[in-house]
Amino acid sequence: MINLKCINHDTEYEINNIIHLFEPYIEGDYELESVYEKNLATAKLIKEDNVIFEKQSPIDEADTELKAKKNMKLMLKETVYEVLYQLTGKAMPWGMLTGIRPTKIVHDYQKQGINEATLREKFDKVYHISQDKVDLMIEVAKAEEEILSKNKQDEISIYIGIPFCPTRCVYCSFTAYSLEAKKNHVETYLDALCKEISFIAEAQKGKPIRSLYIGGGTPTSLNEAQLERLLNHIQNVFELEQIEEYTIEAGRPDTITREKLEIMKRMNVGRISINPQSMNQKTLDAIGRHHTVEEIKEVFKIARELGHDNINMDIILGLPGEEVEDVAHTLEELKKLNPENITVHTMAIKRASRLKEELRKSDEMAYQLAQAKKIEAMLDLSQQACRSMGLNPYYMYRQKNMLGNFENVGYAKPGYECIYNVEIMEESESIIAAGAGAITKMVYQNGERIDRIANVKSLEDYITRIDEMIERKREGFMKYR
Missing domain, CATH: 3.30.160 (Double Stranded RNA Binding Domain)
Known part of the structure; x- marks a missing residue:
């Protein structure tokens, strides 16, 4: 101590x-x-x-x-x-860096005119970052710069949150509610959400929207009629003709149907996520996922048949009970599917997760020590596998309490990088967020000033206080017109 x-x-x-x-x-x-x-x-x-x-x-x-x-x-x-x-x-892989946005430091130093050689020396001698992490950080920063350099004046991105999931995974700490427990609130939630979306569309009218991202929770926990209702409303109130990217984090295969995939395709959703987390059935059962590996493959096949040609798949390294060979199996299965994006997450023991509750303080320390070396091998394996599939790292972030003090990395085929992921990480343009627990970030003065406008997390409070959430936004938008 x-x-x-x-x-x-x-x-x-x-x-x-x-x-x-x-x-x-x-x-x-x-x-x-x-x-x-x-x-x-x-x-x-x-x-x-x-x-x-x-x-x-x-x-x-x-x-x-x-x-x-x-x-x-x-x-x-x-x-x-x-x-x-x-x-x-x-020696820590990321040295003394504890922030969630390592590449932001690269961008900041480059704005000061510091060249790459000096930058590398500083990261080594002052920050004590390992050479392989410096290489990764600089490669990702260059990929991000390609995307950020195309930002337009007054351009915004939109985030819409759906805080429902079929079940809560053992590692999860997001604002998410069991669909079984809260199914009677879905329609009233959509009423409030659509009201907030309408206000945003009117208040931000005329500003180009670069990306629109529907996340959660699990957006496809909505049934077909509810999903179509939401996407129709979005299409009716926003000017999406020039939008560069439209993503739905479809997420869990047990919530995805052919009809939902058809609705998304018809509504011009260009990018979807189908997130297995692992392709090992014993792991899916252990973490609270109520679907099979075969369902993942079947849903992916249907999405391809319907013309979805930009699919992301998330995996998590360090899931309970998984060894390096289990991750190798997951990567081999993903290689057969050939998605355009793979996001590799390192397990974090989050304060609000069930896993955190199950680990006493002493057990947590022992667990982290046992996992650190395995995670390092899993990360190396994942990077090699993604590169062998033609996927390159383009965005990265870190979290507190990550096993081994490592990182999360997004890999993509050239031209398939997720714009929203880069914008949210680098905070280079305003992102207007709707939904329970959603946080709007208004970016001013080229990122020198960021104002946050937060919605309440509670589902019931969001529904009953939607007018207050809208008023918060109205005041925030008026502050710097």
């Missing part, structure tokens, strides 16, 4: 995130002093009143107060990382 003491600075939250990375590898109790003084950052690791490891680094001068504070925080975190590395001998 580490007892942290911050002296002359308020970077406690960020430093605790660094400490959290090393917790599974630390035995015993230590004092950690993090000190800012005279443009120096110092970290001292103390055991029984003796300093056992110490690191001191100068802080670069800056021409603005904001940059000076960033530099100070950077070096305070770096010195703490160094002493904890000396204690444990454990």
Whole structure:
């Protein structure tokens, strides 16, 4: 256990995130002093009143107060990382990075005119990121730049949330409700959602929509009539003639029917997800998925027959009970299906998930240690398999409490990269979000300012307070017309 003491600075939250990375590898109790003084950052690791490891680094001068504070925080975190590395001998794959958007750092440094060689040196010497992760980060940043460079002035993207699922998976922490328990709320939810969508369409009229993404939950947990009702409403109120990308995260195969796929095709949905998470039946049963591997294959086949030519498939590495050979089997099965996108997620033990509840604190540490090496092998295998299918990494994000401190990566065939995924990660244009728990992000001044407008998470509150949700948006939109 580490007892942290911050002296002359308020970077406690960020430093605790660094400490959290090393917790599974630390035995015993230590004092950690993090000190800012005279443009120096110092970290001292103390055991029984003796300093056992110490690191001191100068802080670069800056021409603005904001940059000076960033530099100070950077070096305070770096010195703490160094002493904890000396204690444990454990190098983190992403070094001291704990944020969810690693490529944002690449874009920020490039805007400052820093070239790739200098960037690579900084990521190695200051951030302590492993070489393979630096390579991945820079490759993804270049792919993102291809997409972001085509953003137009006043352009927006739209997100629409459907917070229903047939069952709740063991690892899930999203805003999602059991369809069985909440089936009587679906129609009233759609009433409220369509009302909010109509307001957004009117308030943002004239602005080009680059991408529209319907996610969840599981959007195809709606029945055929409900899905058609929603898509008809979207088509009637939004100007979609010039839209570049229209996605429905169809998700779970047990919710997808031929008729739903026909409706999506008829309504010009150009990209869908069919997400197996694993192609191993024992795993699907263990995580609460009520479908078979054969159903995944059958739904994919029907989608192809109906002309769906841009299909994403999600998998998760580190699912309970899975070994490297299980992931290898999943990848072999996906290779036979030949989707245009594969998104590789690393398991995260999320605070609101059932898995988190099932793991006591001590068990969680042991579980993370046991999984870390397996996850690394699974990630390497996944990258090799995706590249062999002609899929290249184009977007990436990280989460807290990810097993092994790794990452999630989206792979796509050239020309099939998901625009919405890149926009939501890099926060380069406003994304207007509708639905329970949805968060609108208004982007101003080329990303220098982001205002968030949040909807309530509770399904019942969203339905009864829809006018309040609309008023929140009205005020947020008026703020910076």
